[in-house]
Amino acid sequence: MAITMEYRAGELNEDDLSSLVGNRIGRLMRRTNGKEKSKADIIDERYPQVDFDKVLLGAPMLGAILLRGEMDAQGLVAALDATSDYTKPGEQPLWLQAVQVFTCDDATCDRIAGEVERAFTNREFTVRGEFLLIAGIRLWFAEIGLLSKKCEDIVADSKTYIDDLARDDRLETSLDRPKGSVRDMVYRGYAIPESETSEHREIVAYYDNIRQKQEEKQYPQIARELLDQLPVDPDGFLFDLAQNTVRNGRYWDRPVLASLPPVQFARTVFEASPEIQSRAIQALHSRHYYQPGPSLMPERPWIAEVKVELEKLMAAAKPMTRYRLQSLIAQNLDPLLPDRVVEGEGSVGDDSPRTRGENGEAALPAPN
Secondary structure, three states: OHHHHHHHOOOOOHHHHHHHOOOHHHHHHHHHOOOOOOHHHHHHHHOOOOOOOOOOOOHHHHHHHHHOOOOOHHHHHHHHHOOOOOOOHHHOOHHHHHHOHHHOOHHHHHHHHHHHHHHHHOOOOOOHHHHHHHHHHHHHHHHHOOOOOOHHHHHHHHHHHHHHHHHOOOOOOHHHOOOOOOOOOEEOOEEOOOOOOHHHHHHHHHHHHHHHHHHHHHHHHHHHHHHHHHHHOHHHHHHHHOOOOOOOOOOOOOOHHHHOOHHHHHHHHHOOOHHHHHHHHHHHHHHHHOOOOHHHOOHHHHHHHHHHHHHHHHOOOOHHHHHHHHHHHHHHHHHHOOOEOOOOOOEOOOOOOOOEOOOOOEOOOOOO
């Protein structure tokens, strides 16, 4: 009720919720460093009868249910299973035990710190958020004396850990999880200790740099699978590559097609049925024109090469196929190419202006 009232009063958003729920230690540490009260601090003080650290559900689940009206049954069960109310302390995951050491006796703290080091040495943390949480906990343990290491050594250890996971193909990438926000300061509703320090930010940056390289290694295989999908499931081809209201586009912001030989894509399109030809070229337009951004820019030169390869094939095509592909290229690919200039002035090397339809859309070119 407290969360709902604050949200409806405009005093709380999901970021505030992540700071409020299960994060009293983090907020106390923040205040100890001389920082002003946050909105979460003020809300916590407003409800002295509520212990926001002792809730059954973490901030992500509460945010989904109370703020967005979303209910994930499996996620709800998993969240409840991870709480102390439904799990004996010894059966809780190690990362959760480590988060809760603030309220443990010294013997328990020493045991958990030792188990964290053992699991770290054995490379048992493979989920990104869990690993970053453990990295923050180790920095915190070093600061308070539970771990006899310097912070720079923990940073170096963490980078070696990341390299080892990448070498063994065990590093979690964003291709391994559903689309959604990835946060560097919170995991499963628990604030990550030391996440605001330069050391932890260095670990996060290194992880994401290696993660990106690991993802890019998979792009050629993804591109080949998409090309195989095109003739049999053109809708799936589009839904995977462009933002849509049907499902999450798995690769809408990844330049996966740039790893595919342009001649291979062009030949597949050229040899496809007229409907597939249209869907394929229109999918490229939808992918780039309606969601322009730096992440897809590596595909723009690739599109220019696809156009060149298609034009080579069109030279020996029948009149209607040639006309169709010329029209599709003019409408969908030309607006994406780097030689495109101000609308109405034509393209570089083209002395005649482009004709436009009544609503501003590119009109079909006149047949040759």
